[in-house]
Amino acid sequence: MSETREQLTRELMKLVAKEGMVEAGTISPEARLEDLSIQSADFIMILMAIEEKYGAYISVDNDLTETETVQDLLDLAIAKIEEQRAA
Amino acid sequence: MHRVVVTGMGAVSACGLGADALWRAARDGVSGRKPVHYPEIDTQRVGHAAALAAPDLAQVIDAAGSRMRDPVAAYALVAAREAVAQAKLGPDDFGDACGVSIGSGFGGAQTLNTNYLKFAAEGSMRLDPMSVPKIMNNAAASWVSIEFGATGPAYCMATACSSASQSIGLAVQMLRAGAAQRMLAGGSEACLESGVFRVWELLRVMTADLNRPFSRDRNGMMLGEGAGVLVLETLEAAQARGAEIICEIKGYGTNSDAGDLLRPDPERAAACMGLALHDAGLSPADIAHVNAHGTGTVANDLTEAEALRRCFGDAPPPFTSTKPVHGHALGAAGALELIVSIGALRGRMAPPTLNYTEDDPKVHLVPVHGQAQPIGAGAVMSNSLAFGGINASLIVADV
Structure with a gap:
């Protein structure tokens, strides 16, 4: 389970970097999204990619407004993906 | 400057056919939310919208549909007929003295969507030859003017979620200035089509759950559809024909954020409400109730x-979002919500915000919820805050 989660985290990091148009080398879990210049339009692209790849729908709302770091975004995405897988 | 009054109202919405059905649903907190399913969407994430009930849709298409009309025009025609009947307008009341101002966000969405599917998915060249006149945004306004012989000025505001409020506001300004004696004004939207629904899904502002404006656990809006049309007249014109006056449109304010296309700006929205108050010659204390834009997205609500x-100030008048009832009807929203606001004005009753569960510390304000709440005598404000940063506020009052 934890291995799956680690793998998922790695995949999601890559996805966030690609869709957020950030150099893969500069992205880390602690990095603040703002510092990476990931903005609302990038969020939409990231969320679309998550939906395509994992089938999880995340609306641009409460949960997302509280995400400050890459880790926050990963936690949210993983929670929604796991929710989707359990459904 | 002429004063402008309302003498007729008509509505088509998920709450049923008729302005009264809409008001009663809002007052009693009965949602028009229904399951929607689009076979063309592989994995549909959002499963509900405030769609017209199937028998109502059939009745509207039977009454006003034709090969020349997209449903968006049929909705507007049915709403306009109701409004004209209530106002008891006769053949002599139209002509050049009567204009039309009916907006829409998407125009003929069904025709556009059906054509795209045939053209792109099926490769068919046999598309609807009436596509252009059915899709064009002003078709609803034109059909309404044709139906009644309203040969005065005809306008179609296409300003997304502010289309109807601005259409009504423009009509008010024209009547005040003497450009017409009466106007059929409002908005129409028939956007619940697979392609439109999918692009709203992609924008991720729709909830896959319940629409909960101003509530801490909100997570998006619910799309709606329908049409609202009002008969607006100068006070003199209404009095001259012995019309029964429903209320006065007392104030109108509109402005642009000139900022972010999607993210609303609280300062500009407040300025817009201030413009409407100034236009009405009223102070904030004169407002007894606000029908908020209240989409139930975090961006709007905060x-x-x-x-x-x-x-x-810190204690605004009782405010409500009625969007969980009739959905976010985009280009028709401002008209449907003004009709609900007029119901609140006349019934001295603020309708509840459905699905509200808990106070949001980031909002710090609690809307009317649970059940309708009596309000004092005073004017009622209705807000529309659109994508594109276009704000519009209307104020209605007793004459």
């Missing part, structure tokens, strides 16, 4: 709450 505080 912004609008802050705007209400800036305009009205």
